[in-house]
Amino acid sequence: MRQSTYSVMMALALVASACGGFDNTPFRTGTVRGQLTEADPSVALVSLVGNPEVRSTVAPDGSFVLEHVPAGPVELFIVASSDKAVRLPVVVPGGGSARLEDVEPRAAGFLELFVRGPARQEMEGGQVSVTGTPFQRQPLAKDGSLKVGPLPEGCYTVEASATGFPVKKTEACVKESESKEVRIQLPGADDGTEDDVDLVHRGCAPPGCARGCLSSDPCAPGLACRDERCLAPMPPDTTERRPSSP
16 A cells, blocks of 8 residues: 655645735645555445544445545545455645555454343343444344444444443454454443342343343342242241141
């Protein structure tokens, strides 16, 4: 991969600034032009790490033009196909363009997410976002699972949420060609923990009202499985027993 930069109107900028009163707004951003060695235009895109709103599609020949990029050092987040991606540092000249040639996508990684509510309470409206990437507000399956990717090799902040629960942030790193399992436990409504007995009073039993209790997935501490529900333990039987007749 080669990068060459072209400064546009720099001489005019210096002359005008010497006179004073020059509006340097056009020089706060630049353009990145590039060429991927391989790409699937149906899924390919180019954006900025930390600023995914700045993005561009990719042409069938692998070329792309990313505009309105903040001037200075940035990092591109490139998805080339369903299993190829790459992160690429670039220095963007203000008011000019940076040209990238022969950008070779690499094998991508994936995050296998499993999100659960407090005390394994059933969730609604579950979703996940990978901070600073185009993967935003990805809906969870009913069982709280989601496969996120393709992701270039690197470390990411994953934000998981569901209706009625606070957002939980988790750090996860993924390598090339890796499918990494990440389990996320959502906090309760009050500072990360929720009273298990209160969950029972609301009719919700871990690991979910619909599923009941599973021997391979036991109840939360302090609860016992009865009638396929996780409930508070039964009080001890204090009834006096009479001796049986001979």
